[in-house]
Amino acid sequence: MNSAIDHATAPINQQLSSEGKISILRDIVRIRRFEQAALKQYTSGKMGGFLHLYNGQESVAVGTISLAGENDHIITAYRDHGHALSVGMSMNECMAELYGKATGCSKGKGGSMHFFAPDKNYWGGHGIVAGQTPLGAGLAYGLKYQGLKGSCLCYLGDGAINQGAYHESLNLAALFDLPVIYVIENNGYSMGTSQKRSSAFKSCLAERADGYDIAWDTVNGEDVYEVRAKTQVAIERAHEESRPTVLEISTYRYYGHSVADANSKKYRSPEEIKQYQEHHDPIILWRKRLLDEGVLTEDQASEIDKEAKAEAKEAVKFAEESPFPEPKAILEDVYYEVDQGTEAGKTGKHFFND
Amino acid sequence: MRTITYRQAINEALAEELERDENVVLMGEEVAEYNGAYKVTEGLWKRFGDKRVVDTPISEAGFIGMGIGASMLGVRPVMELMFWSFAYVAFDQMINNAGCVRYMSGGKINCPIVVRGPANGGTNVGATHSHTPENFIANTPGLKVICPATAYDAKGMMKSAIRDDDPVYVMENTKLYGELGEVPEEEYTIPLGVADVKREGTDLTIVAHGRAVITALKSAEILAAEHGISAEVVDLRSIRPLDEETILTSVRKTNRVLLVDENKPFCAVNAQIATMIQEKAFDYLDAPILRLNALDAPAIYSPPLEELQLPRPEVVVEKALAVCK
Numbered sequence: 001m002n003s004a005i006d007h008a009t010a011p012i013n014q015q016l017s018s019e020g021k022i023s024i025l026r027d028i029v030r031i032r033r034f035e036q037a038a039l040k041q042y043t044s045g046k047m048g049g050f051l052h053l054y055n056g057q058e059s060v061a062v063g064t065i066s067l068a069g070e071n072d073h074i075i076t077a078y079r080d081h082g083h084a085l086s087v088g089m090s091m092n093e094c095m096a097e098l099y100g101k102a103t104g105c106s107k108g109k110g111g112s113m114h115f116f117a118p119d120k121n122y123w124g125g126h127g128i129v130a131g132q133t134p135l136g137a138g139l140a141y142g143l144k145y146q147g148l149k150g151s152c153l154c155y156l157g158d159g160a161i162n163q164g165a166y167h168e169s170l171n172l173a174a175l176f177d178l179p180v181i182y183v184i185e186n187n188g189y190s191m192g193t194s195q196k197r198s199s200a201f202k203s204c205l206a207e208r209a210d211g212y213d214i215a216w217d218t219v220n221g222e223d224v225y226e227v228r229a230k231t232q233v234a235i236e237r238a239h240e241e242s243r244p245t246v247l248e249i250s251t252y253r254y255y256g257h258s259v260a261d262a263n264s265k266k267y268r269s270p271e272e273i274k275q276y277q278e279h280h281d282p283i284i285l286w287r288k289r290l291l292d293e294g295v296l297t298e299d300q301a302s303e304i305d306k307e308a309k310a311e312a313k314e315a316v317k318f319a320e321e322s323p324f325p326e327p328k329a330i331l332e333d334v335y336y337e338v339d340q341g342t343e344a345g346k347t348g349k350h351f352f353n354d
Numbered sequence: 355m356r357t358i359t360y361r362q363a364i365n366e367a368l369a370e371e372l373e374r375d376e377n378v379v380l381m382g383e384e385v386a387e388y389n390g391a392y393k394v395t396e397g398l399w400k401r402f403g404d405k406r407v408v409d410t411p412i413s414e415a416g417f418i419g420m421g422i423g424a425s426m427l428g429v430r431p432v433m434e435l436m437f438w439s440f441a442y443v444a445f446d447q448m449i450n451n452a453g454c455v456r457y458m459s460g461g462k463i464n465c466p467i468v469v470r471g472p473a474n475g476g477t478n479v480g481a482t483h484s485h486t487p488e489n490f491i492a493n494t495p496g497l498k499v500i501c502p503a504t505a506y507d508a509k510g511m512m513k514s515a516i517r518d519d520d521p522v523y524v525m526e527n528t529k530l531y532g533e534l535g536e537v538p539e540e541e542y543t544i545p546l547g548v549a550d551v552k553r554e555g556t557d558l559t560i561v562a563h564g565r566a567v568i569t570a571l572k573s574a575e576i577l578a579a580e581h582g583i584s585a586e587v588v589d590l591r592s593i594r595p596l597d598e599e600t601i602l603t604s605v606r607k608t609n610r611v612l613l614v615d616e617n618k619p620f621c622a623v624n625a626q627i628a629t630m631i632q633e634k635a636f637d638y639l640d641a642p643i644l645r646l647n648a649l650d651a652p653a654i655y656s657p658p659l660e661e662l663q664l665p666r667p668e669v670v671v672e673k674a675l676a677v678c679k
Contacts, residue, residue: 075423107460116459123426124459131446134416138423145379145405145429165446168416175411333461334495336519344518348547348595351495352626 010229012067018295022304024066024224025286025296028058030308031082032283034091037312038081038098042259046320047098049111050258054082057251059282060185061086063227064153064249067235068121071150073139075123075132077157078113079185079253087122089115091315101322108325109333130156130163133182137169140180144242151179151238153231158248159190159198161205170246174212179238181231182209184248185221191257192267206248214244221251222280224289252276355538361531363505364394364470367512368432370541372402375430378516381408381421382434382471391436392472392531414440418469419447422521425465426455432516438473438525439485452521453496468515470524473501474565475616475653476664477528484653486616488563489623491523492594498522500546500592503567505535507591510544518546527565547595551604555586558678559604561627562614563590566665570614573670581671583678593623601627602635609640610677614665619647646673 007013035053042051054061061082065074068087076083084094089105097104098112105115115125123139126132136154143150160166161184173180184205190198199205209216215237219230227249234245254273256264265273290296331353337345358366371378384391386399386409399407410417414435421431435441441448452465475484491499498520502508508526515522552567553574562570567589574585588604590596605611611631613624628643649663 073427105460106458106462109460110458114458116455116462118426118459118462123423123463124455126451128446128450131419131450134419134447135423135426135451137416138420138425139427140423141420142424142427142429145424146427165415165419168413169419171411171413172416172420333457333459335498336456336461336464336466339461340519342519344514344546347545348592348597350547350595352596 007223007225007229010225010232012228012232013225020066021290021295022300024062025290025301026304026308027062027086028283028286029304030091030311031058031062031085033305033308033312034085034094034315035081037316038095039259041316042098048100050260051098051112052079052258053253053255054079056254056276056281057185057187057221058082059224059227059286060183060221060249060251063224064183064231067228067231068153071143071148072235073121073123073143073150073152075136075139075152076125076155077129077132077160078125078127079157080113080115080125083155084115084117084122084125087117087120089117089120089122091311092318095315095319096322099319099322100324101319102325102329103318103322107329107333130160130166132156133160133166133169136180136182137172137178140173140178141176143179149239151181151235153181153183155183155185157190158184158186158188158195158205161208162199170209170212170214170244173244174214177242178244179242180244181234181238182244182246184246186248186250187253189257189267192261192263194267204248206246209246214246216246216248219247219249221249222282222285224282224286252280355536357534358505358537359531360505360508360533360535361392361394363509363535363537364512364526365396365398367509367516368395369398369401371513371516372398372406377428377430378432379406379408379429380432380434381410381417383410383412383436385409385434390434392528394531395434414444415447418444419451421467422447422452422465425467426463430466430516432468432470435469435471437483438471438487439483441469441487442485449494453494457496464519465521466519467521468524469521470512471526472528472531473525474527474529475648476565476660478655478657478660480655481652486525488525488593489617489621492623492626496521497594498546499525499594501525501564502591503530503564503589505533505537507544507550509537510542511546511591513543514546517543522546525564529565530568544591546592547597548592549597549600550589550591551586551600552589553585553587555584555608557583557608558585558610558612558674559588559608560585560612560614560670560674561588561590561601561624563593563623564616566614566616569665569667569670573667573674576667576671577674581675583674585674590623598630598634601631605631605635606638609638611639611643612670612674612677613643613645614670615645615647616664617647619645619650622647641677641679644673644677646670
């Protein structure tokens with residue numbers, strides 16, 4: 001990272017209108033407010049399962065996805081709320097999914113880790129660490145096969161880079177010239193194990209891409225301009241050369257691995273968390289940047305926050321008032337052919353309950 | 355009718371589907387330039403080229419997962435596993451991703467993939483190359499699994515599998531690849547989920563799938579010639595979806611059942627069939643249902659002993675006589 005470079009001068013950021021800049025702030029704030037509302041409901045027992053919060057990392061999803069065009073696709077791991085809202089999914093469908101309601105984005109069948117919106121090029125939301133990385137290569141393969149100029153942004157955590165599936169994906173991406181961008185969101189901890197205690201590396205994690213002859217870069221995730229500038233280079237490489245990239249974006253999560261992470265304040269100090277919240281928070285930093293540039297007023301910033309809070313509150317209400325799925329839903333969405341009522345779906349026994 | 359091998363029948367199915375639908379792409383280790391480790395894909399790379407027939411590195415989790423990802427966008431990959439035993443390093447992709455993504459997305463995504471290759475013991479290659487995981491796969495709602503036993507079935511079912519919009523896992527058998535069978539010149543398909551009565555009989559029903567069908571047919575010959583027993587052989591062909599009616603119809607006719615299966619006994623496919631029959635045709639049974647499986651140990655290497663480990667006609671006949679006693 002070269003702090004001397006002001007990434008605001010990058011062409012992709014020069015092209016960003018004032019409204020575009022404000023829109024990025026709005027998206028970051030919306031993710032924060034959505035998750036804070038979700039956390040409140042989770043701790044009062046309204047939801048099942050796990051809740052992996054993205055608090056502190058929002059600039060990564062919003063910054064990268066702000067560049068996604070018609071044929072750019074997104075896939076991520078289980079910490080997926082931020083990416084979902086960034087691609088344009090509504091707070092209502094996301095909150096309802098957390099509640100396990102029929103109105104949820106996955107009809108209450110996926111939960112927190114499994115948000116999907118293929119109509120918005122968003123392919124999840126995947127629960128197994130690095131399990132999505134071959135799928136990301138596959139989405140890129142599909143785009144290339146179909147002759148489309150596009151890319152797949154495939155997100156993974158720093159804890160995922162030691163899984164074999166990731167390495168197999170890198171090999172395939174390089175071998176087959178796939179337009180895939182692996183975005184390592186490095187928040188420093190693979191669950192409760194620090195980077196130092198979990199990964200062998202020379203200077204950084206992305207550097208492993210060298211072994212596969214894949215271009216890579218490191219990115220300061222708290223700087224939206226830098227995130228966009230460096231991601232744009234990768235997207236252009238994907239579009240123009242059909243070549244992969246690995247980006248390692250440094251970031252931080254304020255909460256534990258999940259809300260159920262009992263040791264979240266034991267494997268790192270409260271001071272460390274506080275230091276990030278005060279000095280590296282993506283909302284504070286981007287808001288200040290826009291205020292300094294004169295594209296945003298304090299009143300506008302407050303209004304954005306107020307609207308996001310209200311939207312999250314409304315999403316909670318929507319989720320609360322939505323019905324749970326009917327019991328018959330348990331056996332729906334298992335087989336496409338059965339759901340569609342095709343001849344194949346009607347031939348032979350597909351379910352063995354009776 | 356002309357006869358071709360089981361291997362050629364699959365090759366024809368792949369060629370016809372590559373021809374029919376430009377979204378179909380074959381992928382796997384040695385499927386292209388090498389012409390297939392078992393020569394199932396012979397000539398296809400030369401005919402269809404690099405885009406449609408793709409050699410992958412030895413990287414099952416990677417390339418199977420890649421195929422699944424591409425299928426979400428509408429590509430229709432037909433992926434070869436050199437042995438189904440190698441699926442074990444790709445199970446996360448095959449079970450968690452292909453098997454669950456439709457459900458977890460509330461039906462927004464489907465994966466029209468085929469994963470195919472041989473799944474059998476009996477070739478003296480040791481335990482790690484001899485697995486028969488059709489029971490594992492059948493235990494995952496969202497996946498389909500088929501085990502054709504003849505050239506005719508292999509071709510017709512492979513074509514249906516490729517056209518199916520759900521993941522279909524096809525288990526072939528290296529010991530069947532060279533077996534000849536009648537296959538018409540004209541195009542045909544066989545739907546998944548339809549069993550086939552391979553031999554009609556009146557005294558006993560033998561249910562089997564995969565190569566166990568061939569064993570059952572040989573046994574039925576012996577039972578007729580040496581013991582005057584008329585055995586009906588029902589070939590499941592498709593494990594999931596399953597054709598229960600054909601099994602039950604046969605049981606209601608013969609009133610005696612032997613289930614032959616190259617799976618190991620614990621939770622084998624035939625354990626499911628046994629429980630289904632006792633639930634739905636108990637009153638028709640004149641004797642307990644018996645099962646015959648591979649002997650319950652990892653596949654042994656030693657050639658003469660491995661022959662003893664798998665169901666063979668002598669033991670099938672012995673069990674059949676016990677059921678008919």
